[in-house]
Amino acid sequence: MPTRPYVIEEMISAKTIAARIEALAKDIHDAFEDTDKLIVVGLLRGSFVFIADMVRELDLPVEVDFIEASSYGNSTESSREVRILKDLRGEIQGRDVLVVEDIVDTGYTLKHVVGLLNAKGPKRLKTVALLDKPSRREVDIKADWTGFEIPDEFVVGYGIDFAQRNRNLPYIGAVRFLEDEA
Numbered sequence: 001m002p003t004r005p006y007v008i009e010e011m012i013s014a015k016t017i018a019a020r021i022e023a024l025a026k027d028i029h030d031a032f033e034d035t036d037k038l039i040v041v042g043l044l045r046g047s048f049v050f051i052a053d054m055v056r057e058l059d060l061p062v063e064v065d066f067i068e069a070s071s072y073g074n075s076t077e078s079s080r081e082v083r084i085l086k087d088l089r090g091e092i093q094g095r096d097v098l099v100v101e102d103i104v105d106t107g108y109t110l111k112h113v114v115g116l117l118n119a120k121g122p123k124r125l126k127t128v129a130l131l132d133k134p135s136r137r138e139v140d141i142k143a144d145w146t147g148f149e150i151p152d153e154f155v156v157g158y159g160i161d162f163a164q165r166n167r168n169l170p171y172i173g174a175v176r177f178l179e180d181e182a
């Protein structure tokens, strides 16, 4: 289904993202320095680029796993119903876990997934989100580490989509609907 016409305005460059991930990885390394293995869980689909860059900066023994959660469909508004489309492949009971999320907006997705994972009894569970939109929060959740706090703008790129488009942009950009400009 075609969306309303829009342009994308760069908000965070690829270079700035890379530098921030390097710093986040150092903090995460320090928190999990004594781990025998860190299970890094990416939330599909939006986090696929972030997790790929993050694990390559993490100097720790890691296992990579994924959960697929979806709540937006083709809209810029959350349905507030988080559907789990794919569960973890491995066990996390008694393990160290890092959840990797692209963006925390209303907070429904991260809160739901953290609840599901905590119910499996991990030893330690921490979360990292590349982006945080605190002004849009509807439920009480904050990632343990955040890359960038951003204003109330619908963003795309670096794995993040609008109606499944623009995930392949190397930077984060804000969506500007053209008729809004008139």
Ligand SMILES: O=P(O)(O)OC[C@H]1O[C@H](OP(=O)(O)OP(=O)(O)O)[C@H](O)[C@@H]1O
Pocket (backbone or CB within 6 Å): 043, 044, 045, 046, 047, 069, 070, 071, 072, 073, 078, 101, 102, 103, 104, 105, 106, 107, 108, 109, 110, 160, 161
């Ligand atoms: O804090 P929230 O308001 O819940 O929004 C954040 C979530 O929404 C997006 O996922 P989406 O449902 O679009 O699925 P996708 O990752 O496959 O794009 C994004 O990737 C986050 O997972």
Ligand code: HPA
Pocket (backbone or CB within 6 Å): 072, 103, 105, 106, 153, 154, 155, 156, 160, 161, 162
């Ligand atoms: O700003 C956003 N862009 C794309 N997907 C999203 N899901 C939550 N917030 C956003």
Ligand SMILES: [Mg+2]
Pocket (backbone or CB within 6 Å): 046, 072, 160, 161, 162
């Ligand atoms: Mg999406």
